[in-house]
Amino acid sequence: MIDTARPTPRTPPSTTERARLRDAVPPAESLDIAARRRRRAGRRRSAMTDLLGILAWVSAAIAVTLWLASPGSHTVVGIGGWLTDAGIVAGLVATDLVLVMLVLAARVPLIDRTFGQDNAIAVHRSLGKPVLYLLLAHGALLTLGYGASAGTGPIAETIALFSTPDMPLAYLGLGLFVAVVVSSLVAVRSRLPYEAWHVIHLLSYAAVLVALPHMLSVGSVLAQGMWQRVYWIALYVLALGLIVLYRFALPVVVTLRHRIRVVGVEPIAPGVVSIHLAGRDLDRLGAEGGQYGVWRFWTARTWWHAHPVSFSAVPGRDRARITVRDLGAGSARLGRITPGAFVSLEGPYGLFTSRARTAPYLALVASGIGITPVRSLLEDTDLRPGEATVLLRGTDADQQYLWHETADLAETTGSRLYTMVGHRSRSRESWMTEEDVRRGVSLRSVFPNLLQSDLYVCGPRAWSDLVVREARTAGVPEHQIHQERFES
Known part of the structure; x- marks a missing residue:
């Protein structure tokens, strides 16, 4: 109740305290000014969110436009030509959206500040199925198109394509991406341990890398037309560079700079503990109330498991705290961590703030x-x-x-x-x-x-x-x- x-x-x-609180209330005009400032800030964030969405689709449009502007790369001859061209367009859009997904998952500070990392990941997940369908259409349409042009059937054409240099890597990339999307389905993910799902999800990086040689050598898009090659290589460098910078390099710098360690584990309820942390200049993390970090505790039983956990108190100069509930084998082990354990941190992230x-x-x-x-x-x-x-x-x-x-x-x-x-x-x-x-x-x-x-x-x-x-x-x-x- x-x-x-x-x-x-x-x-x-006390009476004095109540008077102090009453006197602290600002006049109505101050409330209006504060509200107007917040609304303006909200409109700016909304505009930035719209801009990022527009840029994502503009990048796909540019990819298709460059292909259309490339002479000789889209000659349509009969039904085979139409099928082949449709397959190429599907592959272009799918590849572009895959790179967009990587950028959204890279935990880029600008994206986090604009519309929050949780929203970015939600968009990232929403693109999974459309990209999978486009990739499957890409493979199917090209196979049918090449087969129609050569007068062979789909099975014979698939065997012929598989024997082409770098095409086995393309098929491998498609298989890896299918595994990633299937593992992300709610019905499947709920049955998988977090650790298994996380490892499978990392295959998306491998899927992008193994498909690149096929695009450079077999794919007519990157093999022909200098501007297309420059554009696509720039996209790959941007997406993979952001992943390397913000998912790997920056967390290492943050971890080494602040030297965070566990100083105490406090049980506060059955299955719930507060982990008290100490470090150097933790107030310079820039953490705001409501944000979370991705924590990794370097002990023999926990080092391989990253935990997205919110700060349960605003960090001070040399102290921080998170509170964790036992939601599985990984989080249950955190209640048994001994003081002195070294901790690495990605973040802070999130727009669940004032x-x-x-x-x-x-x-x-x-x-x-x-x-x-x-x-x-x-x-x-x-x-x-x-x-x-x-x-x-x-x-x-x-x-x-x-x-x-x-x-x-x-x-x-x-x-x-x-x-x-x-x-x-x-x-x-x-x-x-x-x-x-x-x-x-x-x-x-x-x-x-x-x-x-x-x-x-x-x-x-x-x-x-x-x-x-x-x-x-x-x-x-x-x-x-x-x-x-x-x-x-």
């Missing part, structure tokens, strides 16, 4: 381990009394992770805090408990200024999707909804 009480009793503010705000009020909703970015966001945001409202959701007392700390932060900032404890409703699809459903509780009743609020939601995917769906139904603009999905 939803409750306005703190998880534990707190001493109310930088994304566009509205005058702040609404925070967290469930389970989703409290971690919400707690650090609340800590890191400059708030006026009454500006923020926090709702914490847990199935039972064992899921009230960091609730005491969050209550203290809410009291310090003059924010309202609500808690909701109990199993989700079974009578209807809802993110609330059965009792709250019967009482008619809604986002609008918990957050009176919901339509004038930035709504930050973090928790298990299915639960947080229900919260976001209700917010959209209530009329909250899309740019005011910020969702960080945690797997249950």
Whole structure:
């Protein structure tokens, strides 16, 4: 049931403190100025997001245009010529989108700041199936086209192509990409250990590399036309260069510069631990409340597993903290790490921060381990009394992770805090408990200024999707909804 009480009793503010908080409230015109600044910042981010999307499709259009402008590379003769040309176009667009996918997965700071790494990865995943279909069409159409032109059947033409130099690598690249896309399907990924899925996903890099010789030697696009060759090689260098720079080189530099080590592991609930870290100049990481890092703990049992985990507190000069729930074999081992273990870090990443705000009020909703970015966001945001409202959701007392700390932060900032404890409703699809459903509780009743609020939601995917769906139904603009999905 939803409750306005703190998880534990707190001493109310003194008369002097209440007066201080009341006097701290700025005049209405200051609120309007702050809101206008946030809206302008939101419009700039939206424009940048649109620009990146346009550039991605423009790059594919340029690739096709260069091929069309190349004399002799697209002579159409009969049905075989049409099939061959269609296969080439499918391959051009597919290859371009593969390189776009690599750029989106490279964790480029500009992309992260513009629309968040989680959104970039969502777009990356959404391109997987279209690219696979285009690659399959590329192979099938070329095989049929060459066969029709030569008067041979598809099987004979496939055998002939396979005997061509570098074509076995092209088939290998296609097979690797099929494995990557299939392993990313929800039904398949849920059955795979994270480690196995991660290794399979790394094959996408290998798929791109092994297909390159085929494009340079067999593919008529890169073998003919100097401008096309320059364009495609530049695209490959850009995509693979960003991967090398931001996925490998920069994390090494960050790790060596800050020398992060584990100094303590604190159990806070069954299956949940806070890992306390120490390092050098950690405040210079530039981490904001709500962001996450990809952590690797260099012990014999954990070095091979990277963990995307949010900061559960804003890093100080030489201290940082993350809080981890046991969601599998890899994360379970983190609770047994001994102090002194060396830690490497990629990040910080994410746009689940106050930088994304566009509205005058702040609404925070967290469930389970989703409290971690919400707690650090609340800590890191400059708030006026009454500006923020926090709702914490847990199935039972064992899921009230960091609730005491969050209550203290809410009291310090003059924010309202609500808690909701109990199993989700079974009578209807809802993110609330059965009792709250019967009482008619809604986002609008918990957050009176919901339509004038930035709504930050973090928790298990299915639960947080229900919260976001209700917010959209209530009329909250899309740019005011910020969702960080945690797997249950």
